[in-house]
Amino acid sequence: MLTHTQPWDAFRVEHLSVDYGGRPSPIKDLSLDLRAGEVTCVLGKSGCGKTTLLKALGGFVQAEPxxxxxxxxxYLRGPTPEIVMIFQENNLFPWLTVSQNIGFALKFRPPPGAGKKAAIRQMLDTVGLADAAHAYPHQLSGGMRQRAAIARALITEPQVLLLDEPFSALDVGLRRRMHVLMHDLWQRTGKTMVMVTHNIEEAILVGHRVIVLGARPARVLFDADTRAPDMRDRYAPAFLDLQKQLESYID
Incomplete structure (x- = not known):
């Protein structure tokens, strides 16, 4: 496993209020720290500000002074290539092959060293899409399309991945395979990842830390470390206890 990023690379959210141009914002005076080199999953009811927080972490929305x-x-003043966001919709270009979609990102940040073709091959291997390199998005399953989107984000070697419900459109089997992929990617890269999800089981299985946001204004209701081995077993008593506790905040 690669060396993880250092603690001083973590996010720090300080009294964050998002400027919505005069419209009510779900986030007002929110403070929290997000540690580097961890996978943090954010849960909460619809409208509590989860996606707004993610966009703020990416520099895509304006914070109040x-x-x-x-x-x-x-302070983030706008988007940076060090932080990449992956959405629920994979946004692949339908007229490009998997390799071409992944390589498109390199137009904006060319790879060092071995070059573009080698970087694409390595990334295809990383996400298990080497056999689908010349396929078009419509020829892929939902899970394969999302893997291609993740590969396109990773190939620019960002420090942080922000994921906004990236697996919500997948069936249970595909979601669980994507959970394994996320764990494998973290093992290989040690990247900081922040993922918004509505799925409690997913949050516990994928994350090292689970944060629950309360709504209007957003505030941290619950914050738990989920690194223990029991948290990788959905049938373990500790897992089920935490799941029940999280349900009490969201239901």
Whole structure:
């Protein structure tokens, strides 16, 4: 496993309020720390500000002057190639093959060293799509399309992956295979990942930490470490106890 990012690369959310141009914002005066090199999963009821928080972490929404988001010790003033966001819809270009879709990202951030073709081959191997390199998106399953989207994000070697319900459209079997992929990717890269999800089981299985946000304004209701081996077994008593506890905040 590669060396993880250092603690000073973590996000720090300080009294964050999001400027919605005069419209009510779900986030007002929110503060929390997100540790580097961890997978943090964010749960909460619809409308509580989960996606708004994710967009703020990516520099895609404007914070009010009273606070903001620090990344690597500096306030984010806009998007940066060090932080990449993956959405529920994979947004692959239908007229490009898997290899071409992945390689498209390199137009904006060319790879060092061996070059574009080698970087694409390595990324295809990483996400298990080597045999689908020349396929088009319509020829792929939902899980394969999402793997291609993740590969396109990873190939630019960002420090952080932000994921907004990336597996919500997949059936149970595919979701669980994607959970394994997420764990394998983290084992290989040690990247900081923040994932929004409505699925409690997914949050426990994928995350090292689970945060529950309450709504209007967003606030941290619950914050738990989920690194214990029992948290990788959905039938373990500790897993089921935590699942029940999280349900009490969301139901």
């Amino acid at each position: 009273s606070g903001g988001v620090l990344f690597r010790g500096h």
